[in-house]
Amino acid sequence: MASYLLAHDLGTSGNKATLYSTDGALIKSVTYSYGLHVENGICAEQDPLDWWRAVCESTKALTAEVEASKIAAVSFSGQMMGCVCVDRDGNPLRPAMIWADMRSTEQERQIRERIEQPEFYRITGHRISSSYSATKLMWVRDHEPDVYRKTAKMLNAKDFIILKLTGKMVTEPSDASSTCLLDLNTQAWSDEIIEICGLSKEKLPDILRSVDIAGTVTPEAATACGLLAGTPVVCGGGDGVCAAVGTGAVKEGRANCCLGTSSWISYASKLPVYDENLTTFNFAHIVPGYVMPCGTMQCGGGSLSWAVDQLCKFDRVLTREEKGDLYTSVCKSVEESPVGAKGLLFLPYLIGERSPRWNEKAKGSFVGLTLEHTTGDMLRAVMEGVAMNLHLILNAFQKQGASIERLTLIGGGARNAVWRQILADVLGVTVETPNQLEEATSMGAAITAGVGVGAFADFDVIGKFLKTENTYTPDPITAPIYKKTEKAFDQCYFALEKTFELLYNM
Secondary structure, three states, rough: OOEEEEEEEOOOOEEEEEEOOOOOOOOEEEEEEEEOEOOOOOOOOOOHHHHHHHHHHHHHHHOOOOOOEEEEEEEEEEEEEEEEEOOOOOOOOOEEEEEOOOOOHHHHHHHHHHOOEEEEEEEEHHHHHOHHHHHHHHHHHHOOOHHHHOOOOOEEEHHHHHHHHHHEEEEOHHHHOOOEEEEEOOEEEEEHHHHHHHOOOOOOOOOOOOOOEEHHHHHHHHHOOOOOOOEEEEEOOOHHHHHHHHHOOOOOEEEEEEEEOOOEEEEEEEEOOOOOOOEEEEEOOOOOOOOOEEEEOOOOHHHHHHHHHHOOOOHHHHHHOOOOOHHHHHHHHHHHHOHHHHEEEEEEOOEEOOOOOOOOOOOOOOOOOOOOOOOOHHHHHHHHHHHHHHHHHHHHHHHHOOOOEEEEEEEEHOOOOHHHHHHHHHHHEEEEHHHHHHOHHHHHHHHHHHHHHHOOOOHHHOOOOOOOOEOOOOOOEEEEHHHHHHHHHHHHHHHHHHHHHHHHHH
């Protein structure tokens, strides 16, 4: 009897294939890397066939451990907001423009001339931006008309792999909402937005539910990847939404915070959350009938990684020689710094910012440096700055009526106990860390596979996979201190906004 679920997480740097048992145990995971071509700082492309090779090789590695006949289903998490143009035979017509590709600013301007930002936001759940798939396909139309003419469907990363496995050209709501061509309120393609963009609806794939079986593995695909022909392929979802499922955000109000290179707060909701300042945005959820309000900052965990790389070079050498752990040393130095880092602030805008500022010109800044500040103070200021930025996102949700009292924290930064307490104190909510901090995305995809083939009744099965290991509550003494610090943090951004503009154009 089939008793395993295979999840593929198609990221920017590689594919992570993970095998779970249907009783919730992580069996094994393997990663297969692939390249990224970046040009002029705004063009970011990948070869879709590299994704396929990565899926094939990583699948073979796992089927060497477990018989293919015991895999009940395969599903996916994938990078979102991409543009993969395929012909009627499913062949890619050009490299994939991935989420980081920002070349379509002219197409973004075309949309802005035809619809007001608030109206677009109400329909799609997102701002008008060159980040999304719609403007990327418009760019292909305007700059590569022959490719556009031959395009049978525009797909996202995981949709392309589903095509390779099953021969079916389909998508599901979470990835469809990342194109900005979906009406979030009806979860169907928006004729109005498609017309405004000047695109052909025929080039968009059919939308299935995330838990639907897209098809089964074809004999040709089975030979290529090592799966059994006929194995069900469940649609799955976008990576951020799969991560939400993997943290238990599958019911109204259940929230999570990812402290990875980029960082975000999201939660499950029956209705979209429309912030009057357009601070946050909304994706369709994997769980049928739900959406996922979300606010993403560009450089959360990435800010601390940068600071450690620049400020702790000697510590890195010393811990390597003494066979210690660098981040244990970092935590110790942060603990020696007082709350508020002796009046030192850090604005975590090292690569511009999405939520809450939506300013690509914003810069990272230390404000308030004095001769008495230490490396520990600077590292604490970085942790506190990221937490304060996340608090602005949380505030936007709370102002719209969201009742969020607990956050499940995941990502590499969640391993840092000092940072966990800082987050609890700044955010003013209980922060929990689960038993698996960096497997939430693949776990969400595996659970979606299980629901899709009936191995699980519903997404409540997450309790079988996920266990809370640590809980942090706001310190009643520390939390009020951060209220004053946050006010200064906000003022610093607005005081420097014009300076950022000048620096951006230098």
